[in-house]
Amino acid sequence: MKTLMIYLVMLLISTLKTSNNNNNNLVETTCKNTPNYNLCIKTLLSDERSTSSDITTLALIVVDAIKVKANQALEIISTLLSSNPPEAWRVPLKECAFSYKVILTVSLPEAIEALTKGNPKFAEDGMVGCFGVSQDCEENFKRSISPLTGLNTAVHELSGVGRAIIRNLL
Numbered sequence: 230m231k232t233l234m235i236y237l238v239m240l241l242i243s244t245l246k247t248s249n250n251n252n253n254n255l256v257e258t259t260c261k262n263t264p265n266y267n268l269c270i271k272t273l274l275s276d277e278r279s280t281s282s283d284i285t286t287l288a289l290i291v292v293d294a295i296k297v298k299a300n301q302a303l304e305i306i307s308t309l310l311s312s313n314p315p316e317a318w319r320v321p322l323k324e325c326a327f328s329y330k331v332i333l334t335v336s337l338p339e340a341i342e343a344l345t346k347g348n349p350k351f352a353e354d355g356m357v358g359c360f361g362v363s364q365d366c367e368e369n370f371k372r373s374i375s376p377l378t379g380l381n382t383a384v385h386e387l388s389g390v391g392r393a394i395i396r397n398l399l
Contacts (some may be wrong), residue, residue: 253280259287263393265386272387283383284397285344288352291391292340295359295384299332302366302380309376318376325377328362332384336362346388349398356395371380 236314256279260269269291273279276290306326314322363384367375376382 233285236386250279255282255284255285259284259394260390262397263390269390269394272390273396283386284394285347288342288344288349288391288394288398289308291335291387291394292344292355293390295387296333296337298307298380298383298387299329299337302377302384303329303333305380315373317373318370321366321373321375325366332359334361342394344395344398345352346355349395353395353399356388359384360392363388 252256256270256273260266260273262367272294276293278290278380279285282290285377293387298345303326306322306329309318310322310326336355336358339358340352343349343355360376363381366377367385370377
């Protein structure tokens with residue numbers, strides 16, 4: 230009986246290791262098909278959902294990462310606008326605030342709904358929207374140095390990764 234119990238425990242451990250390796254292989258294989266392998270790996274492995282997931286879940290993890298960055302951008306914009314920013318920043322900050330609200334209220338909800346309903350084409354459209362909006366925000370500061378460069382770049386790159394992952398579902 231004791232031998233049987235040991236055998237079952239070993240079998241369970243082996244199965245869990247194989248399952249975990251398969252999911253790590255999915256993450257690695259998926260990330261190899263993105264424009265930024267390192268960002269993809271870092272983003273997916275930082276979320277525990279990636280250990281037992283499918284490609285749709287991997288895409289949702291990236292969407293969630295974009296949401297975090299977009300919220301951070303809005304917080305910084307709000308802080309800057311309320312702290313008497315340089316004149317050259319006022320209009321670009323307001324335009325960026327609008328753009329990031331679009332990401333949070335249109336592009337990301339569109340991507341989430343599309344992924345959860347099995348319609349990856351519309352999810353891809355949501356990623357394209359995020360990609361363009363972050364680039365537009367950065368370009369709004371053409372006459373001065375953007376205080377949002379880091380977040381714009383993060384959203385831009387994550388959107389590219391998200392789009393590449395979603396394209397695996399098409």
